[in-house]
Amino acid sequence: MRRNGRCVVFDRILIANRGEIACRVIRTAKRLGIGTVAVFSDADAQAPHVRMANEAVRLGPAPARESYLLIDRLVEACRRTGVQAVHPGYGFLSENAHFADALEAAGIAFIGPPADAIRAMGSKSQAKALMAEAGVPLVPGYHGQEQDPDFLAAEAEKIGYPLLIKASAGGGGKGMRRVDGSAEFADALAGCKREAAASFGDEHVLIERFVTRPRHIEMQVFADAHGNAVHLFERDCSVQRRHQKVIEEAPAPFMPDSLRAAMGKAATDAARAIGYRGAGTVEFIAETAEDGAPADFFFMEMNTRLQVEHPVTEAITGQDLVEWQLRVAAGDPLPLRQEAISVTGHAVEARLYAEDADGGFLPATGRLDRLRFPEGRPGLRIDSGVVEGDSVTVHYDPMIAKLIAHGADRDRALARLADALEATEVSGLVTNREFLSRLVRHPAFAAARLDTGFIEKHADDLIHPAGAAVPEVALALAALGEIVGRAEASGRAAAAGGDPWSPWALSTGWRLNDTSFNDLHYDTGAGEVRVRCRYRADGSYSLDLPGGTMEARAERRPDGRLAVELDGIKRTVFVAVGMESVTVVDGAETHRIHRIDRLAAAGIDETDDGKLVAPMPGKVTAVHVAAGEAVSAGAALMVLEAMKMEHTIRAPKDGTIAAVRFAVGESVADGEALITFEDG
Template sequence: MFRSVLVANRGEIARRIFRTARRLGIETVAVASDADLEAAHVRDADRAVRIGPAPAAESYLSIPDLVAAALESGAEAVHPGYGFLSETAAFAEAVQAAGLIWIGPSPEAIRAMGLKDSARERMIAAGVPVTPGWQGDDGSEATLLTAARDLGWPVLIKAAAGGGGRGIRRVDNGADFAAALAACRREAQAAFGDDRVLLERCIEAPRHIEVQVFGDAHGGLVHLFERDCTLQRRRQKVIEEAPAPGMTAEVREAVCAAALAAARAVDYVGAGTVEFIADARDGLRSDRIWFMEMNTRLQVEHPVTEAVTGVDLVEWQFRVAAGEPLPLSQDRIALNGWAVEARLCAEIPERGFIPSTGRLEHLALPEGVRIDSGVEAGDEVGPYYDSLIAKLIAWAPTREGATENLAEAC
């Protein structure tokens, strides 16, 4: 096992990774922009390195500055957290080129799953069911409109390089297609620097089901069952739970097998999440769940999986990155109870839940549930990063008990 780790991130996820590192006796190194020099994650770490001005593009998204910080600190490994550069193959390559341990999948796997269109093609070749749709090189409006008509309205136009709910437009008829396509391309170019799109049939009674997978460098690959992330606002997850409500043994076997096939297709090593869309008009059915994308990192909602399996996923990340085999085989991973997670954000509900900024004069988080928090009372919620304050994770033997525990905590 390596002796020190730099977390190339901030806030809640940095603090959560530090917690496992401390338990394992690993020295922790934080990075901080000028806006975060006195932040909670900096206070938690054994050491901290300044990486640049407050704007993320000049700090948390600066590969040269992050690698330089890791080398300056003497850290042996780099954990990217989630968001920022966590799914950037060039960052993984730069870390490895500097002689450091990258805690994540290979750059090749990140690239393979980074573009939705090429990922769809790879999944089709691997026999993984994908949402009916279109992807290709001829992205002309005429070609896309013809493909949309063949799929049948409504359709989704999606950014090929998209993620986080951005670069998506629903279109209900041909008359609205051109305007929606242009808007989607503008958003995709602004958000991802890539205006290519693909089409998917719009599932009108959708469930968002995702499967946690984990691979090692020795050929080991397991799943840790599924999560349900259907409750969203503006395509952003707000409530997540594990396992998925209404999941049968047959459907679970099918969707978990598909997730493993997806991971196997890119020789996946580390923690990853394979996301599926389900047509739930008649409940969950094995022939109505399709691959959407794979997130090649730790997910925000990973604590619900930890709660129902008893596995510390960050510890597994550390051990696999250090060259160890997976700690458990598939037959030793079992579901136990139910877990539900709610995200607590600084927002203004009466203004459409836009982010709110300022000093947290008072912050009292409840007992009786797991709290993963990025701030403490007296800290600032600034304008430069996301407005997540904390995640509240409740567990109980049943779904009813878990939701009651969460409601009481909130």
């Protein structure tokens, strides 16, 4: 280690993670003059964090259990590269006490809390017992060791419904179920235990009262080895789907100063109670009053690592939390005392995911054919671990990027975030960009009427169900994208051929003694639609759509977008034409419209609808039926795990199982038949 000014820093560190957090740590380390070593799996061999680091070490194949989760290989990578410390990022081994122990045994600093603190907070039950001793308020519930299902069912009756079953070793919404009545309890308990065992290797659960109008508010805390502990104010993470955060902001709207002070004291008391060191987050659930303000609060858990949403705290405090981590791990005291930490403005973060928000938030995979952000705007920060051309795979979390906007107040921060989302262009796979745009512009969100049920409460406004009509403007833009693309391809082919003026090189639907036109066919989800594009002598087009005719012009800009004029209205859009679909990105709206190729479709047989197919690639974790078994509509047939979440496959109708195609532990591809039914 060496001194950088008055502070001690490491000479060389290893980042035991991937994606945007690895890139984030490398940037701060470089600013401090610290050498960096990245690690990677085969899936990440060309990833940005690998290219950014001074050195990179291969860990193994793509699955995390064969690469990023292998402690021995990470310690060996440290030994081979001569690093002094390891930053764990978040996820993977960031809260693994065995990893911290292994590094200490090897004489390598862990840029995180002591292993005993990780153990103390790693068990939700143990954590709650410690917090009770420290005087931190707890949600009423059962946090003991007894795990007999009948005993837990009896405890649930004492607590009362609705309630939550939660994996004791869990986090991120995994191994968590809301239960509204005793009839649901047994199935929910079994599902929680199964998911907890698969995700954390520990099926122990706890039960808590469900707070009916909860706000999820968390405190960023920091402690050093010299007995100092501070908080860097709160974040509101109430807007969630499947108990996972979608939008985070700081400070929390309508937060009374008295409650902020009480929550900050409880958070720092919690850190001191376990001898904490480094960055941590103490998460609270708060009852919401009629005016929208948080009222009573209860301890939920402590995350013993840096959080995904840490940039909003950095934005309002002006502090680099990764730099704080590095300095504290090197033995320095905290850079600031509590009274020197203040808030400036407001910050909001949106998580851009590869997922189908309109299809139940199922994760998506695929290649990022286009990925463009409005970088360089005032008050805007983009954190991403992928670039255009990379792929989102089934092996890791499907987050593409975080967009963080900061402004003088909440309204300005939200406006900046909304504009940034509309200016972001993604194609090649399904994302939640359009959903996020709807969310941040929703009147209830703008008014900060928040609780953890916000998305469900406003689902009609935020989620467009499958089969919703595609606007005719979107159909027109899709057709123009295809027509311009064909013209460009035709021009390239003609230039490369022997006769560039041949009429056979034209893509304008040329016909002898007739008007030139092309017919394009699309499946909108509500039926097939034909768009006829008629070519005009002046280079414009006339588009025949189901609702009438539009006059159009379109030309490609140098940045790949289309400058379009439709019925006299000009706009600039991005249109990506794929083999099976056209993606139209038009401001806040994204439309993926299925293409129908009449020639290609002529040789394809109709598929049998007597089967259930995988909605995404994943692994089978449970099978509840066998061939010959009669089932009722809605019955749970199989459980599929994808991107660390469980998805139950249910019977769409009454019937008899003909065949179960996959067994527990087997992997399935998107669209593969899982279960077939007997005819009739």
